[in-house]
Amino acid sequence: MSDLWRETMVAGFRDTVMQIVLVLPRLLALLTFLTLGLLAAWAVKVLTQRVLRTFGFDSFCDRLGIVQPLSQAGVRRPVSQVVSGALFWIVFLLFAFMGVDALNLQATANLISQIVAFLPNVLAASLVLLVGVLCANFFAEASLIAAVNAQVEEARIVAGLVRWGLLLFTFAMVLTQLGIAKEIVIAAFSITFGGVVLALALAVGLGARHLMREMLERRFSHHEDKVDQLSHL
């Protein structure tokens, strides 16, 4: 009995020590990857920032009209900082994934290859998101100015509808691109969009038909407006 107990204890201890001996280098590898990742990411960040600043990347983006919509979207840092920050995280995550892969766990087997295979989708979705947000801001601003100049009282509501309509459309495209609940997203978008159009049609056709008639008559009969009495040029 005592021999069996002793053998079991020794075997358990030996197995545990063996496992620790096997895992320790992997943990060490993970820590090394994380440390190297931090250093490499920091180096890439600093280098990118310096190069971008040297070549006047911020003023170039300013001239392209990228800064203002980004600022409106809540990104108030210089574009060079945003780019270098993004590169920092990309490099660090790459090293982190290598570290996790080095652990050789069953749950994380083939993690890197899966992530790499999914990267094109993420990049495409990011691009769609960026273009969508920029377009939403641009067209919302354009519609706000047009509505104010036409003296439409609800100018801000019009601009908000344009912005959120485009953002909704963008988010639906992003989720579809990422393959997240594709069918649900398409169905939800179709239902929402169709519902909004139907609601507007009912509101205009039933609720505000007299108002719409007056507006259209004013628009197409060149009704003399008090402002238009003036010849501006």
Added chain:
Amino acid sequence: MPQGGNSDTEVLASGPELGPSDAGMEWPSGTVDIMIGLLTLNNAGSIEAVLKSILEGLRQFFPDASALLVNCDAGSQDDTAGLITRLAAGIIPVRTVSNAAGSYTNLSREAGFPGREETIHNFCLTARRVRPKVCLIVEGQLRSFSPGWIDHLGKPVYEQGEDFVVPLYRRHRYEGTLATNLLYPLTRALYGKRLRYPSGGAYALSGKFAEVITRSTWSGAATKYSVDSRLTTAALAGGYRVCHTCLGTKDLESKLAPADLSVVLAQTVGGIFHSMEAYEPSWENITRSHEVPVYGTPESAPDSGPLHTSRMVSGFKQGLRDLLPLWELILSRETLGQIIALDIQDPEEFRFPPLLWVQTVYDFSLAYHNQTLHREHMLKALTPLYLGRTASFVLETQHGDSAEVDRTVEHLCREFESSKSYLVEQWRWRDE
């Protein structure tokens, strides 16, 4: 004037560069004294009267000059070009130059008719080949054109050596408020010449100036803006001899609804702002302005009735409420603070002080230069402020006469001139 005119038709794509081989095949360079550009778009109804006036004017006032009529057509569907050719046959040589279909660079109409800009471009290209002494540009929809206008427009160039003749029409005191409150004071302060902003209809150019503008004003971003603004600033910045000639009432046959105010404003003001970048060395050091020659006596027409300003004030109010976040990006803190502080409670007592308006316009020009916002958005965001200033201008002068309006405009012009140092200082500071 040559008899037995021949005629031919060609279709030019917008903006072709001419090679040396194109130069004056039918009319050897320098053999034409006066080249008249008749700009048309579906003007069959009114063109006969205009053409008769032109021919009569040439017969009366330039009997010995050789003349060429160039019909620059923007794509008429009512055989306007054919009608002109038939009516002028045997009296004056006619050349028809049509816009290539769909070649319009800017479909949002600023003034005149769609394709007007391309017709002027085509005319100037033809002038570059023919090299006439005098170029007259007449819009086919100008019903009030009379034979005497040929003399008033042509003589300053033909006899006095002027390069760019801008007509002054008989107008009532509040016509052209955008010109009197913004375009004229700004160009005057910039280039130092008291040339009123042109309102279209007709022009006269020297052959030399017509040739120069084909090279400088029809390329790049400039084509997005008003052709009148480009011609004016090219003449002023280039140091050409500019003058006014007094014509009568401008009566245009227009089948189209008036262009949207914000579009007009963006194209005209944008044209001047754009030229500020293109001609920076020409305006930076100018501190005073000088009169330009005026041929004839300016007249003003009686008022057409009281003007209502309440809608203009409400337009300004709405801008203040909804466009404030954009104005914060464009205007300096001091200017914006003063605008917010304006009393808008009583529309009849509303005032937008001249100095504040000057600061506003200069801040917009600086924002345009710095590309603080998308440029078209920025220019259109000026509309409510312009409405506010116009309302104030009308309210300030409503109990006075035309002389009172002129005094107010003159005062505004002086404010623009005296505050120019602020513009130059900020412009240079932001360039560094």
